[in-house]
Amino acid sequence: MEIALSDGIDTALITLTLALAAFGLAIIYGLIGVINMGHGAMLTLGAYFTWAWMDIGVPFVLSVIIAGILVGIIGTLLEHFIIRHYYDSPFDTLLLTWAFFLVTTELIKIFFGSDFRTVTNPYPGFIDIGFYKIPTYRTSISILTAIFITATGLVFLKTTTGIKIRAMIQNQEVASLLGLNISLTYKMVFGFGCFMAGLAGGLVAPMVSVSPYMGDMYLVRSFFVVIVGGIGQILSGTIAGSFVIGGLETIVALFSDQVIAHVAVFLFAIIILRLRPQGIYSEK
Numbered sequence: 001m002e003i004a005l006s007d008g009i010d011t012a013l014i015t016l017t018l019a020l021a022a023f024g025l026a027i028i029y030g031l032i033g034v035i036n037m038g039h040g041a042m043l044t045l046g047a048y049f050t051w052a053w054m055d056i057g058v059p060f061v062l063s064v065i066i067a068g069i070l071v072g073i074i075g076t077l078l079e080h081f082i083i084r085h086y087y088d089s090p091f092d093t094l095l096l097t098w099a100f101f102l103v104t105t106e107l108i109k110i111f112f113g114s115d116f117r118t119v120t121n122p123y124p125g126f127i128d129i130g131f132y133k134i135p136t137y138r139t140s141i142s143i144l145t146a147i148f149i150t151a152t153g154l155v156f157l158k159t160t161t162g163i164k165i166r167a168m169i170q171n172q173e174v175a176s177l178l179g180l181n182i183s184l185t186y187k188m189v190f191g192f193g194c195f196m197a198g199l200a201g202g203l204v205a206p207m208v209s210v211s212p213y214m215g216d217m218y219l220v221r222s223f224f225v226v227i228v229g230g231i232g233q234i235l236s237g238t239i240a241g242s243f244v245i246g247g248l249e250t251i252v253a254l255f256s257d258q259v260i261a262h263v264a265v266f267l268f269a270i271i272i273l274r275l276r277p278q279g280i281y282s283e284k
Helices: 002-032 039-055 060-081 090-112 136-158 160-170 172-177 182-207 214-229 235-255 258-275
Strands: 126-128 133-135
Touching: 002 039, 002 136, 002 182, 002 214, 002 235, 039 060, 039 090, 039 182, 039 214, 060 182, 126 136, 133 136, 136 160, 136 182, 160 172, 160 182, 172 182, 182 214, 214 235, 214 258, 235 258
Parallel strands: none
Antiparallel strands: 126 133
8 A cells, every 4th residue: 555655756746746847848839839959958958057057156946047047038039039930830840840859969069068967956855744745845846837727728718818818729819809919929828838848847956957958858758748737727637647757757767767667658659649539538
């Protein structure tokens, strides 16, 4: 029983961390239809910016916030100067964001080097719940992720701005009649999605080795979350997809190793894409 509970706790923590990384991608793809292949690079930038600010003495929380804002600004500039001209061509936006990923990775290696960087864990230690010790920092991030995703979801579901943005998804003409500036909204959505990626990078940095390629795996896993949860299902789909992917990866890793777990997740995502392309959470 205790083993099952401890495994369940591990799954929940992994799930919420994965949801944090995938949320920015789900927002951009779900709201404006852009497959942001640069998502992994945005996450990596967030991790490096966090490390750089902490290296000059800025506290961790402030470093993460600044990193997220800087990545959000970069994303907004990318949308303004390049992406917005190609919204009618999804394949072009895919290629352009992939080019951004490649260029950014090389720039990171030029400015920061290829060596691994370490971000000090701001909350080391464990929370002892009797039968299991939960990592303090991972628990804090999981709780923060749950609160942030829920709050963002409520904004989209309950506020006037959220309703207008959802109207834009359904019909841009109706959204214009509601007074929504389509161009500005696209810019804000893309920038916010990138901000979330940068924030995720800063928050996961203490749990991993920061390197120019750290965003690769998060990009792949984030796509799996979006595919499994359902394209366009920003809140519920991200949570559902993260639980399925995180749970499957954890269970398979218990009986084999991490490589086989990654393969199992990949195969599962392919099966879902083939049999239920709208995702497991979609009602369609």
